[in-house]
Amino acid sequence: MQTPRGIARIADLANFDAIIDVRSPAEFADDHIPGAINCPVLDNEQRAQVGTIYKQVSAFEARKLGAAMVAENIARHLYKHFQDKPKDWRPLLYCWRGGQRSGSFTTWMRMIGWDACQLEGGYKVFRRHVIDRIEALPPTLRFVVVCGATGSGKTRLLDALSEQGAQVLDLEGLAKHKGSVLGRLPGIDQPSQKAFETALCEQLSRFAPERPVFVEAESRKIGVIQVPEPLIERMRASECVAVEASRDARIDFLLGDYAYLGDDVEDLQQRIDCLRSFHSNATLDEWKQLAAAGNLPELFAAFIDQHYDPLYKRSQNKNYGRFADARPVVLNDLSPASLAAAAGELIKALT
Structure with a gap:
């Protein structure tokens, strides 16, 4: 089955110029795809803050604050890390499950003109891949x-x-x-x-x-x-x-x-x-x-x-x-x- 445009799978990892982990620094430190760089759209404190509001107030209030934080962090990363990248540069982005965190960053990169892709299933799918390979290879x-x-x-x-x-x-x-x-x-x-x-x-x-x-x-x-x-x-x-x-x-x-x-x-x-x-x-x-x-x-x-x-x-x-x-x-x-x-x-x- 053909992969949808802007979506990549584990088998495609070698086809990208960079792998960008947009999860929090704590998640990245725990484990990440080899060679990935960390450009978090929410840092450790922000992620905890948004999670608390989600549980104690409402999903809407959490998304409203989270969106502002994500936009600010994406802008900072674009200024700091990617201004020198040419139009044909091709990054792969992932978060925990391939959801909103990596999706938002991927959308902005594609709007700029890069052929950015989001890892289907995110780190969760990569983790499953690691477990399966450790079982199959020995x-x-x-x-x-x-x-x-x-x-x-x-x-x-x-x-x-x-x-x-x-x-x-x-x-x-x-x-x-x-x-x-x-x-x-x-x-x-x-x-x-x-x-x-x-x-x-x-x-x-x-x-x-x-x-x-x-x-x-x-x-x-x-x-x-x-x-x-x-x-x-x-x-x-x-x-x-x-x-x-x-x-x-x-x-x-x-x-x-x-x-x-x-x-x-x-x-x-x-x-x-x-x-x-x-x-x-x-x-x-x-x-x-x-x-x-x-x-x-x-x-x-x-x-x-x-x-x-x-x-x-x-x-x-x-x-x-x-x-x-x-x-x-x-x-x-x-x-x-x-x-x-x-x-x-x-x-x-x-x-």
Whole structure:
């Protein structure tokens, strides 16, 4: 069926010179179509104000005030962002459901003379598209799951694989978290669940099905982010490689990779308290004393021996069905040269 004039669909996204999200800044921050710019026709406060009037007074009064605000904001955006655009410039605009907010802006742009279009169904339809793609894509891909105890350099191995041209899905990078209870990154907030899934969908869509996709073994949650069920189930049924590094090499690696934990003792102690469901109060108190003393080598050694390794041994065989047959990747050290060599051998063996 032919799309009505001035209306576009998800399949048409690549046909536009710009994608303009006219929702509020808060909606845009929560998630948006990749590459979109935010030109809100109602800001956060205005949207709340109009919504309150709609509920407490009447729809007419809300539309009357909203229309004045929308007109003023559209005029400001036209002055600020679009005066340099030529007549053949073609923008796509969207709001939550493809309704009045994007419709009003699209109408003004078409009156000016641009071939502006409104996304049918708005962000709501895009969100449905993301969910459907995350469900459909994992079964079409061959994942190779990189397993290994904490501190064995799995993420660095993924980096080395990527540098040598392999397909890599870095879930921790997308989630902005290192995965463990200590994995929150300093000064960096995790994305919303929706934004994570949008980025994940975009990444999955780029992979060639005929080539393996290397991905680190993960639990169902990375910090506050939930790994979508279709992906985690596919990963847990996939072939595995097992990274093996010495205890000393792992401690040295953790001391470098988590050095920032020593900068804020109170924060580190709060993170240790998050392990209360796994360990006794006496053990946690001992670890917090090591944190207070700045004794990270002994603290990380205790984490490895008493928390990470026992947890790893329990979880891998349980969660990853093909872990027993995993290809071993033995690393004498975790230097860039060793990781690069291991990556090269994996690519040669598995592609």
